[in-house]
Amino acid sequence: MKRLLVPSAALLWGLQFAFLNPALALLLVALFNASPAEVGWVLAVYNASGFVSSLLLPAYADRAMDYLRPLLACGVLTLVLAAVLAVSTSLPIAVVGLIVLGGPAGVGSSLLFAHLKHSGAGTADVVNTRAIVSFAWVAGPPLATFIMGGLGNRAILLALGAVAVLNVATTAAMISRRRSVPVETRPRADADGGQLFSKTGVAAVVSFIALQATNSAAVSIMGLFVTRGLGVDVIWAGIALGVSAALEIPALFLIGRVSRRFSSRALIASGCVAGFAYYAAMAFVSNPATLIALQMLNAWFFGIVAGVGLTLFQRLIPRPGLASGLYTNTRRVGAIVSGPVIALGSTTAIGYQGVFATCAALTVLALLVMVLAGREPRRVPQRELLATTAPKSGF
Known part of the structure; x- marks a missing residue:
């Protein structure tokens, strides 16, 4: 069961974005009567919020050396966002919700992969987890359109809220596991070796x-x-x-x-x-x-x-x-x-x-x-270095 926590989290976070992002423009038009121009600028400010959040929230997690609690917060924010969009009929309120809640909530996937690295996951582990996210993106948009077509546009927000609840539960389980089993925080060495941000x-x-x-x-x-x-x-x-x-x-x-x-x-x-x-x-x-x-x-x-x-x-x-x-x-x-x-x-x-x-x-x-x-700078052999620095003979 413990081995399924990270793959389950990857699937759920992938489904969250696969449900919301492709359907967001349609929701803005169907639920809030947004014009094409309004859809454009709403998506722009929403993505701008996501851009800023992708720098600030992970930076905070780095300082705290804790990626699961911010990940839990992202799940809660997603649940609140789904509720705000479901009950609101005002476009300005929806926009505020997308900026304040949606932007930070969208950092969840990044925090999950940061947690993997912090826990010592290797390249293969990260790539395999990314494959699960890709699977969610293959299945998510068709499933979202099926839900919206059969149950109405607001139904996708209910599905999004259900995924958020599962995200919160999965993250809480990972936090509980971390308390009971200490996690090695030093990443395993890989073939390329670590380098500074140069x-x-x-x-x-x-x-x-x-x-x-x-x-x-x-x-x-x-x-x-x-x-x-x-x-x-x-x-x-x-x-x-x-x-x-x-x-x-x-x-x-x-x-x-x-x-x-x-x-x-x-x-x-x-x-x-x-x-x-x-x-x-x-x-x-x-x-x-x-x-x-x-x-x-x-x-x-x-x-x-x-x-x-x-x-x-x-x-x-x-x-x-x-x-x-x-x-x-x-x-x-x-x-x-x-x-x-x-x-x-x-x-x-x-x-x-x-x-x-x-x-x-x-x-x-x-x-x-x-x-x-x-390309690494050419290393001068020690013998060659000594030969160039040694004093030359007078003979």
């Missing part, structure tokens, strides 16, 4: 913003690419994204196994190569069959970004909470950067295929930044 850490942040931007841009324009680029029904966009999401789960489990043999940097390099191959091939796709087949490359690419990327941040940045929070925010900043990527790529002569070509170039650039920043 130029390599900065390069990792920049590179992963670029990689997240390519994924966000590709997902955002998939519908337009399928209908206007390929000239087929939009359903093929949904099939392609669904296949990619489904393949991401076994890809993450496979990554967890091979992470015991290969370093994080080697795996990230393989992911970037797969990403470049995917985006470059997408620039020349002409039929749905090829589109679906290429999703294997996309699944490996984003599996590496989602799984190994998090463990790399935790290795480069000594504070688990800050590391997880920064990694989460590369996703948010990447979504912002994807706007100019789409604008630049779609203005090329090849249209929406140009977005994929731009993503291919950006993937190569991200890999180069990481490789160059990760």
Whole structure:
């Protein structure tokens, strides 16, 4: 039973976001009569609150060296948010609830992974837990639409509240277990070894913003690419994204196994190569069959970004909470950067295929930044050093 606590928590936190985030725009319109412009700025301030919370709350957890109590608070905040949205009929009150409650509540997943690192979890453990979150994202949105379609829009808030109650119960059980069984707080040594947050850490942040931007841009324009680029029904966009999401789960489990043999940097390099191959091939796709087949490359690419990327941040940045929070925010900043990527790529002569070509170039650039920043300075052998510093003979 104890072994199921972390996987259960990962599934529940994944379901929480999979229920709320895809349905939030629809809820704003259906329950609060929000206009398209209002939906836009509400989502903007909600995401801004999440961005700030992803830095402040994990920083507090790092100082306290306790990630479970803040995680418990996130579950409680989610429950209160579901209640506020369910009983309110005013858009301003809903917005305040999303900013004050929703932003901090959204940090729960980051805190869970910070707790894993703090408890000594290795790369394989983190990647396998991330695979469970991905499974929740595959099952969550269809389940949410089924609930809303069959029981009404407010029913999803009841489901969200039920998930929050289970999150609170699971976290409380982990806190109780920690009291009875002392947890080793020193992380296990991994192949790459720990490093301080230096130029390599900065390069990792920049590179992963670029990689997240390519994924966000590709997902955002998939519908337009399928209908206007390929000239087929939009359903093929949904099939392609669904296949990619489904393949991401076994890809993450496979990554967890091979992470015991290969370093994080080697795996990230393989992911970037797969990403470049995917985006470059997408620039020349002409039929749905090829589109679906290429999703294997996309699944490996984003599996590496989602799984190994998090463990790399935790290795480069000594504070688990800050590391997880920064990694989460590369996703948010990447979504912002994807706007100019789409604008630049779609203005090329090849249209929406140009977005994929731009993503291919950006993937190569991200890999180069990481490789160059990760190169260690050449060590001078001791004998050579003594030879250069010793006084020369007068003969």
